[in-house]
Amino acid sequence: MSDQKKKLFSPFVKQCFVTATVCMNVLSNGAAYGFPAILLPQLKQPDSPIPISKSEESWIAAVVTIAMLVGNFSMPIFMEKLGRKKAHFMVMLPTVIGWFLIIFATSVQNLIIARIMHGLSLGQIVMIRAVIIGEYTSPKNRGAFLTLISLAQTSGVFVVHLMGSLLKWQTTAAISVVFTVLSFMMTFFLPESPSWLANNGKYEECQKHFEWLRGADENEELKELIQARMKHNASKNVDIKAALKQLDFYKPIIVSLHISLIMFFAGTITVAVYGTTIIAEIMGPDVDAHFWLLCLDSVRIVTSFLAVYLVRTFRRRTVTFGSVGLCLLVHILIITHVTLIKFGVRIFDYFWIPAILMNLQCFSLSAGLLPINNVITGEIFPLAHRSVGISITTTVATGFHFIVLKTFPYLLSEVGIAGVYGIYATVMTYGLIVTWVIMPETKGRTLQQIENRFKGVKGTAPELESLNNNNKA
Structure with missing residues (x-):
């Protein structure tokens, strides 16, 4: 050019x-x-x-x-x-x-x-x-x-x-x-x-x-990238078993899998597929479920624009745990509301309360969980294992996808919508604890620096003189 x-x-x-x-x-x-x-x-x-x-x-x-x-x-x-x-x-x-x-x-x-x-x-x-x-x-x-x-x-x-x-x-x-x-x-x-x-x-x-x-x-990032690849490519005899034990192989997979686990059980798929059923269960059978589903879709689109600002402005961990925390709180409030109505406590029996809660749920999904899942997938996998790591994560996440969709109707009939949200909140809490412990901060770091972080390498010296000399010749 x-x-x-x-x-x-x-x-x-x-x-x-x-x-x-x-x-x-x-x-x-x-x-x-x-x-x-x-x-x-x-x-x-x-x-x-x-x-x-x-x-x-x-x-x-x-x-x-x-x-x-x-x-x-x-x-x-x-x-x-x-x-x-x-x-x-x-x-x-x-x-x-x-x-x-x-x-x-x-x-x-x-x-x-x-x-x-x-x-x-x-x-x-x-x-x-x-x-x-x-x-x-x-x-x-x-x-x-x-x-x-x-x-x-x-x-x-x-x-x-x-x-x-x-x-x-x-x-x-x-x-x-x-x-x-x-x-x-x-x-x-x-x-x-x-x-x-x-x-x-x-x-x-x-x-x-x-x-x-x-x-x-x-x-500087170019130098880090080429130096790391030169060192990696110099060793052609890679021990597969040893590679599987490396922190930079399995730790990103664990992080990404738990982010996916939280995302699916937070309601990203169930609201999209069973939205009208969930709305009727939480807001009551008399509401126009199709109208409110369109409202939730609109919230998700608008919030997706906001997510660009949030991810660009705040740390990855801040966006992740802030959105998961809000979603967990919404789950607990929905469980409380549905349970109170079930036992005849009509003090808070207003349709706008569950409407606000469901909109907050979609807000937390679109503002944090959905985008951060894509961000983490694009950032944390080391180059040498990137394709395999993402393949493993995506395959298992597809299993989460299937399990959530397949079990929802049966769980709903057995434990009700409050029980479903209770089970989902429990799974999310587990995922939150694991992610809190092992997820690193990646904002503002090069992919090579993130890879070095998983390997435990503190720094990388720039060594590209031979390449630069060849280019000048």
Whole structure:
């Protein structure tokens, strides 16, 4: 790229473009995730071109989770063998195939295959979205950029629900595929990840791409990165068993898994999937559950913008434990309110009390838990174990996802909504204690500094004279 173009586009603008490219893809995946909410009601209409049974309905909704596991296991291979850029292209192929299968679907089988394609992409994008943004962006802006992932996903769900309320499901799918096509075109202009290049011994290319993304003001991080990779690559005979025992391998996995555990049991998935049921249980059967669900969706979108400011301004631990603490308090207050009403204590029997509590729950999720999960995933995994670590975490987190969705109806019928919130609060408390003890502060630190923190290394000396001399020659 010429010097004139370098001056025209600042490093910040380039990093914004990288984030926009990834988030456009995430938005399409968010639309795919929320698509059954508008597809299934239309398929159950008397004039539906594809009538469905109860069994077929459940398969269309649930097959995504199974396909996500395949995506979790396949993405590490793509990321390590092909690089981040080519892997991002790979992620979008099943998404596009899925949308076109839906557009031209003539049977339930077509729809199920389409949902499998979407599930495969959803499992893959969870890994690569945080890796790309985490590796391409500056430490001072990295947290804010990673926070935009949750905003993009929430916006995708909202957009598809909005379109589905006005348009037929085929038209909604045709519009949704445009987001993926845009992301595909934008990906052509991305450089390769400097971290991946360094990890594969391409140090000169690493330096070139790093300076294109970051400018000349962050050379210290470049020196740390290349020196660490030179040292790592010099030792080719890696003891796998020894690697599994290293702090920088298992400790980030433990941190990320417990953040995911808290996130799922805090209500991120249950409110999205069983929202109308939860609202009726907490606020009473006489309220308009669909109206209040739209209100909660609106709160989540608005709060996602606020989360960008919070993550950029405050420490990671402050945002994490502040949002978890608020969510736990809301859980306890909801349990108290429902229990009092159940036993006939009508002093606080006002519909606005549970309404405020549920809005506070969504606020705590969107302001802290959802974005911080993406931030932590993009920051704490060391380069040598990044793909494997995120794959393990994502796979287990998908299990959390399945367990929460599968058990909610049964728990509700056995212990009631107060009991469900009590169980969830207990799991969250456990996750909070573990995270409090082992989660490090990562705000403002380079990825290499975070990696060194897990290894117990206090500092890294800059040693790049040989590389610099080669570049000058």
